[in-house]
Amino acid sequence: MSQRIMGVILAGGKGSRMESPQPKSLHRVLGKPMLWHIVKALKKTSVSPLTLILGEHHRQEFDDILSTSTFDDIAVCLQKESLGTAHAVGCSGYMLTGIKLPKYVSGRLLKPSSSSLSVHDSLLVCLGDTPALSVTELNRCIREHVKRRSDLSLIAMRLAHPYGYGRILLDTQNHACGIVEERHANASQKAIDLCYSGVMVVRVSSLFSWLADVSLQPDKKEYYLTDIIAIAYAQQAATYLHITAETQSFMGVNTPQQLAASEEYMRHRQRYTAHSDHDQTAKTDVFQCR
Secondary structure, three states, X not given: OOOOEEEEEEOOOOXXXXXXXXXXXXXXXXXXXXXXXXXXXXXXXXXXXXXXXXXXXXXXXXXXXXXXXXHOOOEEXXXXXXXXXXXXXXXXXXXXXXXXXXXXXXXXXXXXXXXXXXXXXXXXXXXXXXXXXXHHHHHHHHHHHHHOOOOEEEEEEEOOOOOOOOEEEEOOOOOEEEEEOHHHOOHHXXXXXXXXXXXXXXXXXXXXXXXXXXXXXXXXXXXXXHXXXXXXXXXXXXXXXXXXXXXXXXXXXXXXXXXXXXXXXXXXXXXXHHHHHHHHHHHXXXXXXX
C-alpha cells in the first residue's frame, strides 16, 4: 500500500510580539500573507490534502484569505481552546478515519476535505510563521521518510544563534532522543546549536498514540508537540533526522524585525531564481538552434 501524506499547518498563533492584534500567519511578506506562501510551497510537494488548524476565537479574521481560489481545496479544523501545538495537531484528527483523539483535544471540523487518510498514512506538520519554506528540502525529507519507513522524521538546522528555537537532544549514537524548548533549557542545553525547524513528518498511527501520552506543561498550561520525540525514542520508534543547510528557509517569524528579514531573504531568493531561469532558457534556446 502506498503511503499518503497530509499537510497540517498550525496557523492559530496570536503573534503577541508582532505589535499587532492580527493573527501572526496573516502578516504580509512580499505583499501576501505568510500563510499564502506556506500553502503555495506545500502545493509544490507531494503533500495532499492540506489542512489548516485555526483558533476558534480568530476564525473570522481568516475569512478573506479562505475565500480565495488558493484555499478552495483546503480543509479547516478549529481549536476550541489554544492549548499548545500538541492540542493543535490533535485537532487534525477530525479529518482522519479510525483515530481516537487524546482526551485533552477539543475542536471541530469547519471545512472538510474531499479525501481522507487512514492510520497507515503520515502527516507533515509545519508552522504558520515560516513563509520561506524550501520546497526542495521538504521533498527531500518526505522522500527519506517514506524510503526509510520512518515513524517520525524531523527537519533540523544548525544555527550560530539558536535563541528561541527548540534544541534537539541526541544520544550517543546521534539519534534524536528529545527536544527541549528555550524556556525550559538549562545552560548546557542552550549551548546546543542543533535546532528543530518546526517541520516534522509523522505516521498517523504513531502520532495519536504519542499525543495521548503528552502531559500538560504547568507553566504555560499547554501541550507541546515536541514532547512526542522523547516518547517516540522511549518506544524505540524508527526516526530520521534531516539536517538542512537552508536554514533561512525555515526561520520562524515572531517579531516585525524577523518579518523584514524573512521578506528580504525571499526577495533575494526570488531574484536568484528568476536569474537562474533566464540563464537556463538562454542555454536551451542556443541548444535548440544548433
